[in-house]
Amino acid sequence: MSIIDRIKVKARENVKTIVLPEGDEPRTVQAAARILAEGLAKPILIGNIENIRKTAQETGTDIGGIELIDPEESSRSDSYAQELYELRKAKGLTEEDAKKLVRDTMYYAVMMVKLGDADGLVSGAVHTTGDMLRPALQIIKTKPGMKVVSSSFLMDFPNKNIGYDGLLVYSDCVVVPCPTAEELACIAVSAAETARDLCGIENPKVALLSFSTKGSAKHELVTKVQEATKLAHEMAPELELDGEMQFDAAIIPEIGASKAKGSTVAGHANVLVFPDLQAGNISYKITQRLGGAEAVAVLQGLAKPCNDLSRGCSVEDIVTTVALTAVQAQSV
Ligand code: ACO
Secondary structure, three states: OOHHHHHHHHHHHOOOEEEEOOOOOHHHHHHHHHHHHOOOOEEEEEOOHHHHHHHHHHOOOOOOOOEEEOOOOOOOHHHHHHHHHHHHHHHOOOHHHHHHHOOOHHHHHHHHHHOOOOOEEEEOOOOOHHHHHHHHHHHHOEOOOOOOOEEEEEEEOOOOOOOEOOEEEEEOOOOOOOOOHHHHHHHHHHHHHHHHHHOOOOOOEEEEEOOOOOOOOOOHHHHHHHHHHHHHHHHOOOOEEEEEEOHHHHHOHHHHHHHOOOOOOOOOOOEEEOOOHHHHHHHHHHHHHHHOOEEEEEEEOEOOOEEEOOOOOOHHHHHHHHHHHHHHHHOO
16 A cells, blocks of 8 residues: 555544635645545635635536635634734734734634644645745744754655655755754654654654765765754654765665664665755655655644645645645644
């Protein structure tokens, strides 16, 4: 069974409510109907109700049984605006601005998740990554004990000899452009949690990647990864985690054994932590396009799950991301 199929099975075991703020977008409407029919989550579509119904009609989608909410008409908008004002007044948000913001579908949906009226959120078929992320970062914030929100890509290979039964977790490929050593350590710990809680990898083996293995090169960028490895050990001493190491030393047993003698991670890593966003983002795309892996992204480190879609996403991608979000919500 593929990782996505396993996640869908898990999503059905404890059904969560997932809000979709791009409620009148055609792929989102079709995905919501499939999510409900397949029992993956209870979807809520946010948007102008007339527009949502029109999209459903145009796409031949039955949206019976799906809750529809228009922030302009919602009885909750005033209380959400008040809560939003309380949360952001120290940052200069006025009551008037808060009232305007909750009428935006994205902010309304984030407030639903914040206040427990939904368990998670999926957006990004229309919004850019930044526009989707900012309200989540500002309002939902990080989970206790975690300083940074980041992402993992689940890279699912047809060759099941790679990684953990064909799965490698890549982090961070979406959020933090240039992490400090402390942020990199947080990313490593979060990626291990994603591997364990979402992917079912009981003992994640986490490698912090570099162009150097165990001091083979000397450079300030290498020093940063060494520091991050030390900090990650302090944050999560129980984790099987090692660095700094090159990609081949991380995943090829013979090279790991020769370049990083005695390491239980080298040669067997299934969670790969990249030193910055350029390395991570480029690597996941090379793996996807040239390595033939399926790539699915999740955000990690948020207090409640919110996930981003690519604007080129398919209906299937939205269904999958909602299932992932629902499973993340099970462990909040
Ligand atoms: N973790 C936790 N909190 C964060 C993070 C983070 N990684 N980044 C920003 N924040 C918080 C800030 O502390 C701030 O909180 P506050 O307002 O309460 O003080 C709030 O979020 C907003 O911060 P800004 O600095 O104003 O946000 P910024 O404009 O830097 O945007 C963003 C943050 C969107 C994550 C930015 O770093 C970004 O654009 N990252 C890259 C996204 C991207 O384009 N990825 C690649 C494409 S995606 C793909 O290929 C799949």
